[in-house]
Amino acid sequence: MGITNPQSGTNVEEIADGLYRINTPFIIPGDAGGFSFNQYLIVDDEPLLFHTGPRKMFSLVREALSSVIAPERLRHIAFSHVEADECGSLNEWLAVAPDAAPLCGTVAAMVSINDLADRAPVALADGESISLGRHTVRWIDTPHLPHAWECGFLMEERTRTLLCGDLFTQPGANLPALTTSDILGPSEAFRRSMDYFSHTRNADAMFERLAELDPTTLACMHGSAWSGDGAGLLRSLARSVRE
Template identity: 45%
Template sequence: MTTIDEIAPDLYRISLYIPAFDMQFNHFLIKDEEPMLYHTGMRSMFPMLKEAVAKVISPEKLRWIGFSHFEVDECGSLNDWLAIAPHAQAVCSEVGAVVNMGDFAIRPARGLSRTEVLQTGKYSYRFVPTPHLPHGWDAGVLFEEKNKTLLCSDLFHHNGNCAAITSADIIEKVQTALQNMQQSPLADYMPYTHKTARMLKDLANLKPTTLATMHGSAYSGDCVQALHDLNLVMKEELGENALVIKE
């Protein structure tokens, strides 16, 4: 089942809940002069997502197809979107454009450098590279500067068929999700390195007011504190001493 919610001005969260994984897959549509879809979804999801996008804008009018890193739910159906939107272009990190999109995408991607800004019209999206956070050499996030929304990919991943947006604390759910991942075949879902704390601090310094999460509710509470708390939880659950601490 697909749900559509406007979680910030002109920012639509298109969510598919997959019961087998107890997980939402969220995709974000920016309605502007140059519309952008952030997260393409898997190829199998394309028909449902196309139908949902069509309820907000004509899919053929998409100009930008954005994503954090090379992964099936982030950009699996990229070429399906490029095929139906003749003026659309993938937008990702410079690393992603070189090492992945140059071979994968049917048209050249726009690679963004550190602090480069993508203009969609009245909205400006600042690119912040976050290599290996959540995962992947090519990872990065976009920060919308007017309404201060952070498109944060897998950061703050939590399970369940959740409300579109919440101001309730989500950190406990995030910690539970990380613990479950570590006890599953998907262990090592995210690394915690000597650079993680600095990158999360840099994101907190942007002072976002909404966290647009890929899995779970978007968050509209104290986002700065949430990013600091995320660092502590990731260090506890994923850091090099995590297993020692738990024994």
């Protein structure tokens, strides 16, 4: 593990048993702090990739994933909602993994993926789970939280890891793969500067439902993954968003 591409800084680290964070730092012109893009690989009998990365990062992510497993072993290409960094290289992954299918919520399948993807998706209903072997992932609908009607997250039940997409987005290009330090402060400062939450009226109920899953690892799409009392941190985020 470690850095897989010295030019880009793309790197891979295991953050939970059989669950790997693939990370590419990104320097934004005029912003000394930078940003980062994460994908998460669950290695099992039916390996799953959560987030594809943007299409233009496909070769970097494929190179990183190849340091863990052969890309053709993938069976599920999953994502939270339809955006370039979430599923921009979906068809490129389907091309290199001939036995894989998109894995998403029913709304994403209906409004986008049935048309956009080169292979029919596996559409999970709210609360529906699928076994990967030792690991099981459960789909949780979170419409408009933080944004997009089709938004949802996967809970990996064996490691109690919530693949939480754009929640807790942290700025910075070179953050540790996994931290126990504060991510709420940096992520909320970043959110307030860009206001990318939809502020849906149902946010409190959805945050509470996620908290009741009692995750111990939060696999964030941007910045560090986090280890600790995930339920408490999700409730703190709910209060901050409400206020």
